[in-house]
Amino acid sequence: MTTAWGTMLLLLAAATPAEDLKVLPASLDGVPPPGMMRAYLLRQVREASDRRAAEFEKGKAREQIAAYQARLRQFFIDQLGGLPERTPLEPRVVGRVEGDGYTVEKVIYQSQPGHFVTAALYLPKTKPPFPGVLVPCGHSENGKAMETYQRVSILLARNGLAALCYDPIDQGERFQLLDAKGVPQARTTLGHCLIGVGSILLGRNTATYRVWDGIRSLDYLESRPEVDPKRLGCTGNSGGGTLTAYLMALDPRIQAAAPSCYLTTLRRLAETIGPQDAEQNIHGQLAFGMDHADYVLMRAPRPTLLCCATHDYFDISGVWDTFRQAKRWYGRLGFPERVDLAEAEEKHGFSPLLRTAAVRWMRRWLLHADDAIVETEAKLLTDKQLQCTPQGQVMLLEGARSVYDLNRELESRLAETRRQMWAQKGAAAMLEEVRRLTGIRRLNELPALECQKVGVVQRGGYCLEKLILRPEPGIWLPALCFLPQKSAGPATLYLHGGGKQVDAAPGGPIEKLVQSGQIVLAVDLRGLGETQGGKPTGYGRFLGPDWADVFLAYLLNRSYLAMRAEDILVASRFLAHYQSSPARPVHLVAVGGTGPVALHAAALEPEAFASVTL
Known part of the structure; x- marks a missing residue:
């Protein structure tokens, strides 16, 4: 009999519908809830793009x-956190x-x-001196040894130009x-993004290190007597086009x-594939008005070919x-012939047509x-034939310092x-x-x-009100308000x-608070819960599922921390x-990823909270 009653209870439980605690409708102004932040930020991208376009037109x-x-x-350099001081290169041909x-020299x-x-320096076998061309690599795991970069370097050298192709950080031997x-734990773009996490907190960017490597590589190239x-x-x-x-500029x-295969516009980038890895996002550049076209405009009227x-x-x-903007500015300066475009009817890549066009331009x-x-x-040479270090990785050299080491040293000073x-x-003063x-x-x-109240769920001794909170246009915060039959004393904001x-x-945990007589408001801050975008795969495993939206906000000089703190x-x-009248005291409880945000909100507005539990 006991078994029969147990089976019946299990069947009844299975037949009882689970509580639906979702609050938001399937569409928010035509966008599903997980797309809310992307749509919100895209509107700001378009507004920033329009402001920059108006500013561009003033340059006559x-x-x-x-x-x-x-x-x-100056803005660009400031956003990189400035650039390091020049120190001895200590070059060695190995x-x-x-x-x-x-001839290829390994350096x-x-x-x-x-x-x-x-790096690999490709030198013509004709009489020097030669022009020198720097070849930054795209995001190839084997860096300078990738077929594409060997071929363009060889093409340059065979046609009278020295070419220096170097490994970026987290690629090749670096x-x-x-x-x-000695096995790499983070490769290419993921490595760049992980470096970006620490660098951003220090007022730098992965691009700080990438740009400085490029500038010092130019220093080495111009130091060569040939x-x-x-x-x-x-x-x-690609990533070499970024650099x-x-x-x-x-x-x-x-x-x-x-x-080659990088420049577009930030608006079209945001509307299509979205932000890419860390060094391709410069803090606040959209808000300030620095778009892809500006990398060309900053150097006008020096010769530039967009591949x-x-x-x-x-x-x-x-x-x-971008090309049309550049063409107009070069024309205003009297040199329209110094900017051009080569388009290959291909997919992404340094195709033979684009390599040849680049070398002809040089x-x-x-x-x-x-x-x-x-x-x-x-x-072509094998990876081993182009290897410069004894064990294939610079971090195995005596005295080697990684970007992580450099960031740690900066943090110690800060x-x-x-x-x-x-x-x-x-x-x-410091809180200000x-x-x-x-x-x-x-x-x-x-x-x-x-x-807006959109529903009620009844439970024994209390109810849950489903609320939609609207702090600003384009933002919907789903919330559950737990109301005891008899409320007494303070309330808790639960995140x-x-x-x-x-x-x-x-x-x-929330029910225990309600049973003590407290009203509890559980809220999904923007981009969390029902409005969380992205997936916990790829970069999302390490940077959070909404990493692309966070980078979009970063470009706009908008901080998720600030936006969520204001939501709180x-x-x-x-x-x-x-x-309630008068106002009741509010306790703040923040669990998991909401902790740092809650800490900022409470530190800046301590009078708003009776207590804070993280």
């Missing part, structure tokens, strides 16, 4: 253009390989003390994070440039938009040879500075500095949120990084007055 006279260029270059019409130098760079056996330092160029594809764009030594592919995932219409402007060279077959500032200025840096507004500056429903089950503040104010 040479003086206006020069001022625009100087302003953007090997030499003879090729058909060229190691230091962009910063102990921060080793491995993986920055090795295990005890190279004419007044005739330098730069060309690279080419950055370097040509910042380093005036680059006389001719040919970035692109019809079927690239970097949107082709954006490339043509010959035109660095050798004054406007001819139609062609690419012929070349014997920690001491912070300690002194807190001692000298006091807590109140926190407010300034984060952009979290004062509670009295934030508008009251709108509230959970996994969503409001995690601790909302019968018998859970207005929700607390709402709860203090909800069904």
Whole structure:
């Protein structure tokens, strides 16, 4: 009999529908809830793009253009956190390989003390001096040894131009994070993103290190006696196109440039594939008005060829938009012929057509040879033949320092500075500095949120109201308000990084608070719970599922921390007055990923909370 009753109870439980604690409808102004933040940020991207377009149109006279260029270059350097001081390169040629019409020298130098760079220098077998062309690699795991970069370097050398192709961090021989056996733990773009996490917290960017490696590589290239330092160029594809764009904008030594398969517009990037890995996102550049076209405009009127592919995932219409802007500015400066575009009807990649176009461009402007060279077959070297280090990785060299080491050293210096500032200025002044840096507004500056009740769930001894809270246009915060039959005393604002429903089950932590007589408001902060975008796969496993939206906000100079902290503040104010007069005290509970946000909100507005539990 006991077994029969047990089976019946199980069947009844299975037949009882589970509580539906979802609050939001399937569509929010035509967008599903997980797409809310992307849609919200995209509206701001378009607004920022329109503002920049209006600013671009003001640049008519040479003086206006020069001022625009100087302003953007300074902004760019500032957003990188400045650039390190130049230190001795300590270069060593560690090997030499003879090729058909060229020689390859294997080189190691230091962009910063102990921060080793491995490179291959391709030298023509004709009489020097030669122009020199820097070839930053794209995101190939084997870096400089990838077929594409060997072929373009060989093509340059066979046609009278020295080419220096170097390994980026986390590629080739420069993986920055090795295990005890020397095996890389983070490769290419993932490695760049992980470096970005620490760098961003320090006011730097992965691009800081990438750009500095490129500048120091140019230093090495121009130091070679075979190279004419007044005739330098730069060309690279994909991630190498990114670095080419950055370097040509910042380093005036680059006389001719040919970035490939990267430049589009930030608007089209955001509307299509979205932000990419860390170094391709410069903090606040959209808000400030620095778009992809500006990498070309900053160097005008020096010769620049935009190489692109019809079927690239970097949107082709954006490339043509950028090209048209550049063509107009170069025309205003009197040199329309110095900017051009080569489009291959291909997918993403440094195709033979684009490689050839880049080399022809370098010959035109660095050798004054406007001819139609062609690419012929070349014997490529193996990864082992191009290896510069004894064990294949710079981090196994004596005295090697990784980017992680460099960041740790900077953090140690900053920690001491912070300690002194807190001692000298006091807590109140330092909290104002926190407010300034984060952009979290004062509670009295934030508008009251709108509230819509969309449902009720009954439970024994209390009920759950389903509420939609609207702190601003484009943002919907789903919430559950737990109301006991008899409420007494304070209320609790309950936040959970996994969503409001995690601790909302019968018998859970929230129910215990409600049974003590408290009203509890459990809220999904923007981009969490029902509105969380992305997936916990790929980069999402390490950076969070919404990493792309976070980078989009980063481009807009919007901080998820600040936006969510303001959500907490207005929700607390709402709860203090909800069904209560006078206002009740509000306790704050934050679990998991909501902890740092709650800490900022409470530190800046301590009077808003009776207590804080993290």
